[in-house]
Amino acid sequence: MGKGIWLKTAVLLCCVFAVSLGRELKVKHEDDMPVFNHTLAKILVEYNAAVYESDLTELFSWTCSRCSDMTQGFEVIELIVDIQYCLQAYVGFAKNLNAIIIAFRGTQEHSIQNWVEDLYWKQLDLNYPDMPDAMVHHGFYYAYHNTTLRPGVLSAVKKSKDLYGDINIIVIGHSMGGAIASFCALDLTVLHKAKNVQVMTFGQPRIGNAAFAAYYSELVPNAIRVTNDHDVVPHLPPYYSCFPRKTYHHFPKEVWLYKLGFGSLVYTAEKVCDGSGEDPSCSRSVMGKSISDHLVYYGVNLQAETWNSCRIVTDPRLARYRTTDHAGNIILSRTHPAASPQTLNTLSDGGADTV
Template identity: 70%
Template sequence: MRMGTSKWLFVAICSCLLVFSGGRELKARHIDHLPIYNHTLATILVEYASAVYMSDLTELFTWTCSKCDDLTKGFEIIELVVDIQHCLQGFVGVAKDLNAIVIAFRGTQESSIQNWIEDLFWKQLDLNYPDMPDAMVHLGFYHAYHNTTIRPSILNAVKRAKKFYGDINIMVTGHSMGGAMAAFCGLDLVVNHKAHNVQVMTFGQPRIGNAVFASYYGELVPNTIRVTNDHDIVPHLPPYYRYFPQKTYHHFAREVWLYNIGLGSLVYRVEKVCDLSGEDPSCSNSVTGNSISDHLTYYGVEMGGETAGTCRIVMDPGLVNYGITDLGGNFILSRDPASPLLKLNTQLENDRNPL
């Protein structure tokens, strides 16, 4: 009874604060170049955002995992980085069918997603983004990308991939907190590494900065899509308070909101392309964000690890030959872009079954 009461109290508080966030607001500036939503691309990238949750690193590195098929078949990972200390994971590889480098970040792997959501609800803006006057962001999300083993490994892999494949497009994706990291990565590639062909698509991403930051972001990384799903609670967090424009979180554009209309057997899925404000009142902001289950499925693809709430990993001993481990136990698995995956799989199989 106590757990049920606590759950309903939490939802009630969320609903009330969202309702009272109406009033004056500081709007993000409009974007000159309109991001174009592509349904087919979204259904491909969501599979990468799902696959990065895999705990079997051998299957992930060789792209033979249960989530490494269907629309992403033939993908070649160049680098897989695991930050054990902060429970973070990401990979860089090349999708030849997209003619693009794909970067994916794993989402929330907390001991309790409910606790993570409750912490987000009370989070204040607490970091000035470098060289962007008045732009403020979420310290935790910023540090998850910028101050862990993730960033240098990702950038090194992108550099190696471009050296081998040329100046092809870069697509960055992630779900939940992985979406927040993907956004910071896309901005980093443009601002600090002068990449001019960066596309970001995230799923169930929380807000990461204020309206000033959202404006800068929209101008610098215009080819960005945030996909939200029905009543998913995470895109509503940290909260957006119109009464406190300088200190409130604000989404950047463009949102695509997935929701159902109809009743019974006549239910249709709608993919609504929202306006460029970042906080379109006719999209996900038109409903109460109160669903964790809507957060865990996008386009029918399950998001999250096989074992909920853990940072457990599994790795074949033969994979050590492709890895580097630091003093903190964090490690990077790398392969030469020119090395065929077939050769890698054969070598690992031989390591498992020596003569």
């Protein structure tokens, strides 16, 4: 029997035997929802594209081809690469936004097709600490909490605040990076008492149930998920409307990009969705089957140059900024004790090694 038949059977059984337990996510009033800013979204998607850069020298010095246009002048404070789990993030200061940016890369292992197919079968399998009835996807949770990312990000946020003061923190991520970004923002708000955390993700999958989404919308109210047309990933893991409290459920607020018009007159419109997290008139109104819609947001390519590897390029002169742990994970820090006062831009002139 094929996967499709099994999935339909599972949905039917869920509907027949559904028992509504736990905390229900209530629709928020518009006055309680974060305000969506189109210009900010276009800036942040460029910051998010840069984290896919494999040349650590160019990314750390902010001289890569993606590090231009609306992100010029950005200063990377810390660049974190988890070699073991193929994860990458950076933390830095955006002069144009007067904010600390934390950006997470999406999955790079194997192929996106395999990753998408795997998401169809992911179950809620972890109780979120200190949130009764809240359950989350353990893989996404662990990708932030049990890797090099969390200690690296927390250290960099502290350094950034020491350098630039108590300014806004904007956490961004695409695809699985959006899931990690969401957990990061919750961690900063709840455990580290940050008062000025904003979240914007692109093509993010569901990460928890309705109880978790309800807590999330209260604790991290300034969170926006941008979804693009028929992007498959925001539809995963599946949401079963007949089983609302025990299935995966998006947290609000969604902004859906969709196409209008015909032929050469097609243009992209934006719809600000309701506060339910699962607005049936937004991305759930279409069949989410497109990988191409997942990889391009606002005309910006959100993927690395190649799949099937965690390829990175480094320059020997990065050694003065670099710390490597026993597993080979890398942290490049602008405030590393061995760093010289020379400008980082000189790094882009030398040779590089590939890992």
